[in-house]
Amino acid sequence: MSYRVQFLPDGIEVTAEGSEDLVTLAARAGITLRGACGGAGTCGRCRVMVTGGRVTVGGEKKVAPLEVAACQTVPASDLRVEIPATARLEEHRVLLSARSAGRLGEEESRFPVDAPLFSQTSLQLERPSLDDPGDDLSRLLRALKEQDQGEVYVPLEVLRELPSVLRARDWAITVGYSGNKGRREILSVVPGTEPQPAFGVAIDVGTTTVAVELWDLVSGRRLADSGTFNRQAAFGDDVVTRIIYATEQPEGRRILQDAVVETVNGLLRQVLAAAQVAPDRVWAATFAGNTTMVHLLLGVEPRFIRLEPYTPAANEWPGLHAEDLGLAINPRAAVYVVPGVASYVGGDITAGIVATGLHRKEGITLFVDIGTNGEMVLGNRDWLVACACSAGPAFEGGGIRAGMRAVPGAIEEVTVLPGGYEVFLRTIGGKPPLGICGSGLISALNSLLAAGILERSGNFRRDAATPRLREGDGGPEFVLAWEKETGSGNPIALSQAEVENLVRAKAAVFAGVRTMLGTLGLDLTAVEEVYVAGGFGQHINIRDAVSIGLLPDLPPERYHFVGNTALKGAAAALVSAQARQEMAVVARSMTYLELSVGNRFMEEFTAALFLPHTNKELFPSLAGEG
């Protein structure tokens, strides 16, 4: 049996064969549905309206109209399905280095275009003669050796056409090669001494978003960039859910690899079209991503990342070619993956350290990347220590009913007047509120605390005499926006349980920082600068974040937003051998602190489960407040 399924309001129709669920069918229609639970049917993120037809939900036949979890629903007739905005993964503010140049400026320009991952060199070979009839390949290798002593590898594809290419312009040639991993591999040989047009792409593969930059490797200029959601998000919100999907679903690993490669290829097509560059001219690609994302991108078994002792398959990855991954560029293009440190401190962090130059500074710097996982690095030019804590998806809107990403309609700032009667909201794009994003949540916590609605323990003050504090389905909740004020017609409220989630998340980050400092016997005052990296970091108000105890209490001038440093680092690796060299050194020399070893982290975590902290002395600048 095959059915026609129409998705609205997009108006796209697909044909359903067999037992594909609505998430799969929507994906075929180009619509990515949310799915925090990886298709388990427990998170309710993918709820859609079936407005016409019959379906099977968990084995049970049902008739429209009804609301269903798309991941549990299979068509039993032709269907009409409405997809509400809440179920849809939409384009949002994906951070690109061009737009997110933090206060540190365009750090990647610090790396000269010294030796792109794909470099070219022109040669005039000696013509053979009856006295010197040596073979073509030896002639090429001899000329290359005169330039450089390293080992050179010439693959069969190049060798096949070498005789004609050498003779096309009387033994004048331009050789394109990859300097990946020390071994010089010839990727192209063309006639003449003019370098051929050559381009490269730098790619940040995040759990949630993917961003790409296109560079001209001859001029050393950035030509275009683009970003979008990682299509893997349909299979789970965080790395753990994805690992479970990859290991427990049939073909799960392949499906996730395809999803991220399709995401990347879509972006590549965009930037190539924008800059009018043919895919075959792209000879190099660099990737920075967390350890799980890299495993899934490369199709490597990720199972043991989440099992003690948390061992990744690799931290340093072999040099690859585009065809190994199915990238929509020249199949022979060199692919470099920024090396990682451990299962939960990946190449995105290595890239960030090198892009910000933290590893060259004399003073001690704290690098914080708060996302679904919080990664933190402390160090200077002499030493580097890294740790990671599972902040959970709360700050990205996960585990919060009204949570959403930073797209138009998301509440990003909350002001609660004392007493809790009046609330002022600021939303992205000034639209009627649809939900609340990370910066809004931090702002809300801070404001509720200041207004006396929240106690320092994170409990609502039950005696607060405001109608906004009410008993909801899941216990006490504070209403940020009433039904009539929202874009969806549903109220936006924050429950006691959700607040506890947020408190645990901020406690994990703060405890991670404290544990690093404590292990090293350092006082917070030793930290001269704080770099706040990543998408989330762009939107938060530092004062709010300090006030709830998410970030340590340091003078605001020590804080710097550094933007998408993973992408900046990937771009540096694309154009600079020095950057690649520094990344190898940084990844190898960084000490990974496993927080689950010993009691210190748990003690710090427990102590941080207060707003801002059980020990108010840690937040001297807040003295007299709240």
Next chain:
Amino acid sequence: MSYRVQFLPDGIEVTAEGSEDLVTLAARAGITLRGACGGAGTCGRCRVMVTGGRVTVGGEKKVAPLEVAACQTVPASDLRVEIPATARLEEHRVLLSARSAGRLGEEESRFPVDAPLFSQTSLQLERPSLDDPGDDLSRLLRALKEQDQGEVYVPLEVLRELPSVLRARDWAITVGYSGNKGRREILSVVPGTEPQPAFGVAIDVGTTTVAVELWDLVSGRRLADSGTFNRQAAFGDDVVTRIIYATEQPEGRRILQDAVVETVNGLLRQVLAAAQVAPDRVWAATFAGNTTMVHLLLGVEPRFIRLEPYTPAANEWPGLHAEDLGLAINPRAAVYVVPGVASYVGGDITAGIVATGLHRKEGITLFVDIGTNGEMVLGNRDWLVACACSAGPAFEGGGIRAGMRAVPGAIEEVTVLPGGYEVFLRTIGGKPPLGICGSGLISALNSLLAAGILERSGNFRRDAATPRLREGDGGPEFVLAWEKETGSGNPIALSQAEVENLVRAKAAVFAGVRTMLGTLGLDLTAVEEVYVAGGFGQHINIRDAVSIGLLPDLPPERYHFVGNTALKGAAAALVSAQARQEMAVVARSMTYLELSVGNRFMEEFTAALFLPHTNKELFPSLAGEG
């Protein structure tokens, strides 16, 4: 339009679409037709009978029955085509080392199974712990480094499953790697400390024939062998014709590569079936072939091999994988190609030198491989000089109307009684004669000379009063077998022009040997041993060959038949790193003497256009004869 074409007597029918010729269609039916001219329509080898239907021959419509050159003929209706035995490339005595162990014995056993191209090593890795959570790949590399200092490469395919494999038997593993070209590349990692069954194949790719041996790489034993015609023979008899086909026909290079790979794969299927070995268990393959055959096997542009200054694309080939060539074994299997010396002295000769151990002997040895090309090496453990002459295909039956390969029915020995009235013939398999092969031609020349029918100049003695010497279509000819005596009903005769062909061929070989000796200032007596290699060498009578002046006049005990030394060398390379190392050294250190430079060769050649030679003093042992 599509037509059905039935080939008889095989009874196989194929569908012809478009303008495919009968050679192509026969190939689709699995029938390989002869074709010395590469489809030019000039050699007449592929003549077949069209017994029903209409055809287009060279643009002209014709109606059956008629005899046509298959390469010039395209169906114009449904067809019936009879293929006579004379047009068909048949299985023949392909030389395998097992059968052709020359008087030097099983030389390849001289190479211990020291390090097969695919070797295995068992390791017990340290388990990771929270104190030592290093990644899986580093753990593997560390353990390998403790064994050996060389660079190790782990490809993505292996890395993908590494985490599961390491943990399957508690960190005990067996690593299979290739030692090709110094770089240790991991090809497989399996759980446990037992070596996995692993096999390798040694392949001799000759212009005319291809032979394969299957080896057990764990026990170091040879399991099976097989040989057949090179399917490329349908596109030309010699390397020059094939190069022209590859460069001038659309897709010619691809067609020739496919033909030889299909030939090899057919043999691989045979030996694997015979030994009951699964293709995926074959982890290594070695090839020895002349320079043109290697170019065509690898799909490398061969155009410049035949153009002055005769420069090959490469003499030393990069390490390859089975999937690069489409071999029907494990796609990741290591492929090693024996290095060559020059365009006309290839890896088959390098393999032959190392297999015979010539490069280790104190005394000077002459190595002669007479085929379509004659290759000769002179040297000892201190120096090696090689040259090649185009003997032409005469000794393999080319350019001789009755010429055929050494298959049943071929005349291999001729005795002409004085006066030339009576002739005794010996044929392979004792069958009625169908034609004459190389050893038969040498025997015939010698016998005609002895019987006084041939003058030393190579001219028939017109005054000989035998009816066997008659005026044929192409001038004077000597009838070896009358119509009624032959298997085909056609007479077998040798014409004046054909004799001249043979004289030129033998003169080229002899002049090559003399030129080498003369260039080095050596006398023939300095040559302590002569190794006669290759298929042709197996069948000839040394005394006959000396008598006509093909081989130099040395005592018979100095001559040794060494068999298929290309295959022996390929097998040595398969099991022994020492053999591969020696081949690299031999190929690099051998001095190639280009015979077309200077006058010496032409002078020697002209002087050798007599039977046995203009200078009878060079053949003292023949004094008093003829």
